[in-house]
Each structure stands twice: as structure tokens, then as C-alpha cells.
Amino acid sequence: MAAPIIELKDLAKTFSVHGRTLTVFENLSCRIEAGSFVSIVGPSGCGKSTLLKLMCGLDSPSAGTVLFQNRPVGGPARGMICVFQHYTRSILPWRDVMGNVAFGLNAAKKSLPPRQARDKCLQYIRLVGLEGYERYHPYQLSGGMQQRVCIARALICEPAVLLMDEPFSAVDAMTRAVLQELILKIRTTVPVTILFVTHDVDEAVFLSSRVIALGPAPASIRDDVAIDLPQPRDQIATREDGRFIATRQRLFASIFLQEKREQARAAPPQA
Amino acid sequence: MIRRWPGFLLFVFILLAWECASAFNWVDQVSIPRVSAIAQAWAASVQDGRLLAALGSTLGRIICGFAVAALVAVPLGLAMGSFALVYRLIEPLTEFVRPIPAAAYIPVAILFLGIGDEMKVFVVALACLFPILLNTYGGVRGVDPVLIDTGRTFGVPRLQALRQIVLPAALPSILTGMRISLGIALIVAVVAEMIAGNSGIGYYILDMQRSFRIPDMFAGIFTLGLVGFIINFAFLKIEQHFLRWRGTSVET
Numbered sequence A: 001m002a003a004p005i006i007e008l009k010d011l012a013k014t015f016s017v018h019g020r021t022l023t024v025f026e027n028l029s030c031r032i033e034a035g036s037f038v039s040i041v042g043p044s045g046c047g048k049s050t051l052l053k054l055m056c057g058l059d060s061p062s063a064g065t066v067l068f069q070n071r072p073v074g075g076p077a078r079g080m081i082c083v084f085q086h087y088t089r090s091i092l093p094w095r096d097v098m099g100n101v102a103f104g105l106n107a108a109k110k111s112l113p114p115r116q117a118r119d120k121c122l123q124y125i126r127l128v129g130l131e132g133y134e135r136y137h138p139y140q141l142s143g144g145m146q147q148r149v150c151i152a153r154a155l156i157c158e159p160a161v162l163l164m165d166e167p168f169s170a171v172d173a174m175t176r177a178v179l180q181e182l183i184l185k186i187r188t189t190v191p192v193t194i195l196f197v198t199h200d201v202d203e204a205v206f207l208s209s210r211v212i213a214l215g216p217a218p219a220s221i222r223d224d225v226a227i228d229l230p231q232p233r234d235q236i237a238t239r240e241d242g243r244f245i246a247t248r249q250r251l252f253a254s255i256f257l258q259e260k261r262e263q264a265r266a267a268p269p270q271a
Numbered sequence B: 001m002i003r004r005w006p007g008f009l010l011f012v013f014i015l016l017a018w019e020c021a022s023a024f025n026w027v028d029q030v031s032i033p034r035v036s037a038i039a040q041a042w043a044a045s046v047q048d049g050r051l052l053a054a055l056g057s058t059l060g061r062i063i064c065g066f067a068v069a070a071l072v073a074v075p076l077g078l079a080m081g082s083f084a085l086v087y088r089l090i091e092p093l094t095e096f097v098r099p100i101p102a103a104a105y106i107p108v109a110i111l112f113l114g115i116g117d118e119m120k121v122f123v124v125a126l127a128c129l130f131p132i133l134l135n136t137y138g139g140v141r142g143v144d145p146v147l148i149d150t151g152r153t154f155g156v157p158r159l160q161a162l163r164q165i166v167l168p169a170a171l172p173s174i175l176t177g178m179r180i181s182l183g184i185a186l187i188v189a190v191v192a193e194m195i196a197g198n199s200g201i202g203y204y205i206l207d208m209q210r211s212f213r214i215p216d217m218f219a220g221i222f223t224l225g226l227v228g229f230i231i232n233f234a235f236l237k238i239e240q241h242f243l244r245w246r247g248t249s250v251e252t
């Protein structure tokens, strides 16, 4: 077993809302291996975004620790970059595509001579398929293109871990398929560990090497499945594979069925 | 441009009505002279340079006062929006000082600074300060938290994030604050010139009224209207230039 790049130890997060304590999750532990593509699925509001924010240090846990490369995370961690669901709110609208990608490069503190910096930006713009759009501003781009800019901007930092919070949930189904292909293609060229939050079980199974399923709040790990579908994944063949179908059914069951059973127990049918 | 025609026509119509009312003595011709007489007086005073000199000194005061205010208010507003301590320190003071009309400071300012340019620039700067300060603060508070988190996940240090993220994101409301304050600056400068001193367009208007050169007085007032319009228009163009990235025209 490869060394874990991220390790969660008895992680808990509570918020106090109107004087009451809201427990999002507690006693959450798991290890993420370097180089894996791990999806986190779960129903809306179960704490997926919160968990992602804790992992990359944008928020701090109420209890427990996050270890990144064996060191505790105590703030926004170098080497981890988060890609947000709302790309329109995360992209810098006053910078063009080139400028946005350069923002990532500058942030990575890699002081390159201007020529090389430019070439590097172009290389990543090409990687996400936006060549020719360098001088476009975000308002001139479609949603899917804006999210590509955000992905290029994150990848140019060469992070060890890329955290993506429902990155494709705000684009249409067609663009989503294209972006899924893109992320799989990038995975074959860039060695990066990906933590991918989604509430789309199919998407999780299709993309990942491992899927962690969270139940409704207060969330706990309901299931943890290794996906051994053949690479490269294919939108048609993979989704028709018997193992794909079996895995997604198993995940659905572990997320929702338990809930149904509990509800049934709480309110027994009137005879 | 075509959309401006109705407004332009109304304007011409009012001037014509005014001309007739005065020419046919429907109104007192001495206190409301004919538009043509005002135009003649305007042309004459532009030619002998008196009006332009007056205008020049007023504009100079506005620009200086505005510049001082912007240099103080933008950094202060950024600090208030970014650091809770600065906000808690400054906010009570601004809330107390802000409602006082800037013109009310003129008597005090005369005591300390005399009746010259310093006093007028000071009063203009004070009047410009609050619209810029409050709009900058509001703009900073309104920056999308996702944008702030973006800066953080990329590890951008706080001061650098202020310049690279907060300032550009707050720019639309900072510019709005500046445009509002320019309008106020013109008002306050003219009032200050009317109260004290012997230069500027405010003084010019008052002086013409006192010496019963009523057409010249109106020429001064019309000039103010024109200058206000031009300043606003020019600033809108500047705003549009800086906010091209929004892809929409600036709302007026």
C-alpha cells in the first residue's frame, strides 16, 4: 500500500448556528494514497464542501487533524489547490485567460523569465484546450470554458493534490461529458492526486479509482469502494460495463437505502 | 446618440420658451433676461477670459481636493473593509462626521486656513472623502467570499491579495463613489467661493449678481451646468474604460 498523501484523523466539524451546535460530521478518519483519484459522494448538505475545505486548510476542524504529506495542515496548504463549483465567482473577471493562468503561476512563486513564463502559461492553456482564447476575458467565454481556465490555473501550480468541489455541476450535460474526458486526459499527463466531490454517483464511478460515500448529515463514511474498471475510461463502454452498474447500485444502496430503512423503523406502517 | 434627441429637443424648447417669456415681458426682463442676451454675455466673458479664469480656479480646487480625498479614502476604505480593528476604530468617527454638511465646516476652516485656496481645497476634500470611503468599504465587504478563498487556496499573501483581488473586485464601487464625490465637489467648491474669497466661478456668479450684470450671472450658472455635465460624462467614460472586463456598460 502506497504512503498516504492525506490522512484524516478523527476529524470533526461543528458550526454554531443561532446559538445551536450543528454537527456536520465527527470521528471521520481515512487515508488518501498519492496518485489516486478519489471521489467523495453524498447527498446535498451532508458536508462534502466542508470536508474539502478542511482538507486544503481553508477552514479548520473543530477536532482531529488533517495530515498532508505527514504534516498537520494549519492553514491554506501549499501543494494543494481547490477548484470551486462556482467558477464564475472564482475566476478573476478583470484578467483575460492568459492573465488568469499567469495568476496561478505567480502564486506558485516560480519566478521564471518572462518568455518561459509565457510559454508555460500557453502550455497549460493548450492542455485544457483553450488555445486561441488567450486574450479573451471571462465574460466572453462560456461556462465550460471558464471552468477550464480555473483548471489550467490550478494545474500550472503543479499541486500534489487537486481538490475539486462539484466542478462540473454548473455546466450542461454535454459540456460535463467533455470536461470529464478532459480531466481523465489530464490525469494521464500530469501526476496529481485528485479529490473530487460530487453528488453524481455515476460521475464518481466513471472517473475515480476509489469512491467514498457519505451518508446524510451528520455524515459518516457509509462505503468506501475501489473502482477497478479498465483504463482508459470510455463514456459508452465503461458505463455499460457490468462492474460499473454493480458499483453504482451498491453506492446508491449504501447512501440511501440505510436511510429508508431507518425511516421505516422510526415510523412503522399502520396496520 | 439618437436616443438623446428627445432630451435635447426638450432642452431647446425650454430655452425658446424662456426667450419668448422674457422678450414679450411675461416675466421680469431684468431678473430673467433673454437667453440671447445671456448667450451674448457668455460669449463676451469667455472672450475677455474672465469666465474661463474663474472656471479654471474652481476646477483646480476641485481636482486638488478630490485627489487628496481619493488618496486618503481608498487606502482607508480598503483597510476598514479588510481589518475589523481598523473598522471598529474608524467607523464611529465617520458615522458622526459624515452627516454634517461639508459647507458647515467652512466657517471653521476659515479660522484655521484663511479664505484662500487651502481652505477651499480642504472643504472640497472633506466633502469628497465620505462617498469614496463608504463606497470603497462597501465594495471590499461585497467581494465574493469564493474569490477571497481562491486567493487563499493559491497561497497569495494577504497584502498581495488586497492589491490583486480585493482592489480590482471593489473597483466598480470605488469608481461609483468617486463619481458621486465629484458632483458634490462642484457644489461645495462653489459654496465656499461664494462665502469667502474673490476668485472662482462661485465668486463670479455672486459678483455679477451684486453688480446687476444679470446676464453674466446666468452665464456663470449655465457654465456650471455644462461643467457638471462634462465632468460626469468624462468620468463615466473613464469608468467604462476601467471596467471593460465586465462586458456591460456602466449603469448611470
Ligand SMILES: Nc1ncnc2c1ncn2[C@@H]1O[C@H](COP(=O)(O)OP(=O)(O)OP(=O)(O)O)[C@@H](O)[C@H]1O
Pocket (backbone or CB within 6 Å): A015, A016, A017, A022, A024, A042, A043, A044, A045, A046, A047, A048, A049, A050, A051, A199, A217
Ligand atoms: N459557514 C457555515 N456556518 C454554518 N453552517 C454551515 C456553514 N457551512 C456549512 N454549514 C452547514 O454544514 C452542512 C454541510 O454543508 P456543505 O456545504 O459542506 O454541504 P455539501 O455536502 O457540500 O452540500 P452540497 O452538495 O449541496 O454542496 C450544511 O448543513 C450547512 O448548513
Ligand SMILES: [Mg+2]
Pocket (backbone or CB within 6 Å): A048, A049, A050, A165, A166
Ligand atoms: Mg457543496
